[in-house]
Amino acid sequence: MQSRKADMNDSSYSWQLEYREELSKHFTASLSYLNEGHVPAHHRDGNALQLWVRTDVINRRLSLTAGIGPYYYFDTTTPTASSGSYTNEHGFGAAFSLATIWRTETPWLFQFRTNWTKTFGRMETVSALAGIGYQLDKSKQSTSFDVSQENQENTSDNEITLFVGRTITNSFESERSTALSIEYRRRLLHYLDWTLAWIREGDSRLIRRDGVATQLWLVKDFMADRITLGFGAGAYVAVDRQAKHDRDDDRVISAIGTLTGSYHLNPHWSLRTSWNRIVTNYDRDTDVIMGGIGYRF
Numbered sequence: 001m002q003s004r005k006a007d008m009n010d011s012s013y014s015w016q017l018e019y020r021e022e023l024s025k026h027f028t029a030s031l032s033y034l035n036e037g038h039v040p041a042h043h044r045d046g047n048a049l050q051l052w053v054r055t056d057v058i059n060r061r062l063s064l065t066a067g068i069g070p071y072y073y074f075d076t077t078t079p080t081a082s083s084g085s086y087t088n089e090h091g092f093g094a095a096f097s098l099a100t101i102w103r104t105e106t107p108w109l110f111q112f113r114t115n116w117t118k119t120f121g122r123m124e125t126v127s128a129l130a131g132i133g134y135q136l137d138k139s140k141q142s143t144s145f146d147v148s149q150e151n152q153e154n155t156s157d158n159e160i161t162l163f164v165g166r167t168i169t170n171s172f173e174s175e176r177s178t179a180l181s182i183e184y185r186r187r188l189l190h191y192l193d194w195t196l197a198w199i200r201e202g203d204s205r206l207i208r209r210d211g212v213a214t215q216l217w218l219v220k221d222f223m224a225d226r227i228t229l230g231f232g233a234g235a236y237v238a239v240d241r242q243a244k245h246d247r248d249d250d251r252v253i254s255a256i257g258t259l260t261g262s263y264h265l266n267p268h269w270s271l272r273t274s275w276n277r278i279v280t281n282y283d284r285d286t287d288v289i290m291g292g293i294g295y296r297f
Contacts, residue, residue, distance in 0.1 A: 012037030014127040016115075017259075019229060020052075028052040030067065031231060033259065034095070034115060036125050043172065044123065046073035047257070048095040048115075063101040071095040071117055074277070074285060076170050086171050088285040093119030107135040136222040136229075156225065158297050159185040161272050165290030167201040177202030179288045183274075193217035193230060199238075199276070199288060207284050211238025213256050213276075225264060232258045236278055243282060255279040262294065270294045 018032035030052060035045040050069035056062065071093045079087040099113035115127045163181040168174050183197035195217065200210040215234030221227070236256040243252060256279070262272040276288040 010039040012039045014125075014129060016127075016129055016131070018133075026054055028054060028065070034071075034117070034127070036117065036127065039123075041078045042123055043076040043170070044073055044125075046071050046093075046117075048072075048097075048117075050095060050097060052097075052099075061103050063099075063103070065097075065099045065101065067095075067097040067099070069095055071119070073117070073119060073122075074170065074279070075122070076172060076285075086283065088170055088280065088283045089122075090279060091119060091122065093117055093122070101133075103135075109133045109135060136227065156267075156296050157187045159183075159270070159294045160297075161185065161270075161292045161294035163272075163274065163290035163292035165288065165292075167204060167207075168287040168289070169204050169206050170285040170287065171206060175204035175206055177204040177207075179290055181288075181290055181292070183292075183294075185294075187219075191219055193219050193232070195232065195234075199236070201238075201278075201286060201288060203242075206242060207240055207286065208242045209238050209240040209252070209284075209286075211236055211252075213237075215256060215258060217258075217260070228260075228262045228264070230260045232256075232260065240284065243284065252280065252282070254281070264296075268296050270296060 014035060014037050016032055016034045018030050020028050020030045022028050030050045032048050032050070033045065034048060048069055048071045050067035052065045052067040054063050054065040057064070073091060073093060075089040076086055077089055096116045097113055099111055102110045111131050111133060113129050117125050161183045163183065165179045167177045167179040179202055180200045181197055183195050185193055185195045188194050195215050197213045199213055201207060213234060213236040215232035217230045217232035219228055219230035234256055236254045238252050238254065240252050256276055258274050258276045260272060260274040262270045264270045271291070272294050273291045278286045278288065
């Protein structure tokens with residue numbers, strides 16, 4: 001829960017979200033979001049894709065693991081030039097982690113870990129965290145509705161979702177505004193979705209932006225299709241009426257990455273939450289965090 005800047009003695013809070021997938025008895029893969037906190041002149045977070053090697057002891061209750069993989073970071077920092085109050089830097093680095101996992105007789109587990117992020121000439125951090133997790137595949141709980149395979153295929157290929165939430169500008173002031181969105185989702189393959197969405201980020205003084213986003217998603221269903229988790233990435237074509245560009249127009253093509261989770265109330269209706277990170281080339285990155293209700297057909 002603490003992050004320390006490796007080349008200085010500045011420290012801050014730290015927190016992390018992680019999804020792990022078991023590949024074999026001794027190997028797992030993970031996708032995680034790491035927030036490294038707020039040290040002077042840096043508000044940094046990022047996503048890590050790691051491969052883990054593990055050994056189990058005490059009747060597989062205790063796992064000792066070590067992971068390594070690429071780390072893509074987003075850093076709100078002070079500008080190198082005199083213009084502007086901040087800048088959004090992006091780049092690749094590496095994440096090295098050690099973790100101890102204790103499994104209980106229930107699906108709940110506990111984890112203690114440390115991360116070292118190395119970003120090649122930029123700020124390096126070491127973080128120590130403690131957390132709690134849930135093994136979705138281990139749960140055998142029955143659901144209140146039973147969907148056959150044939151019926152599931154007929155009802156879950158398409159989904160329309162209406163969202164409302166908040167836009168947070170990635171600046172030192174974290175300006176906020178109300179966000180709205182409508183999304184169409186199509187199941188292409190068992191683990192692959194495609195979406196087309198309109199997003200209105202609102203007006204936070206620094207941005208007044210809306211546009212269309214398209215993404216491809218890696219998804220997985222749990223608990224007899226009751227819960228779905230996914231990660232998407234794609235392009236966001238938007239109009240920012242607050243932007244000042246060298247060209248004459250205000251059309252902006254940005255990257256977008258999203259973590260999503262849905263809870264299916266019945267074969268047709270679902271609740272969905274999505275955390276969108278919009279990555280720009282003109283220092284107007286945002287987090288758009290939304291929740292909504294969807295209809296599957």
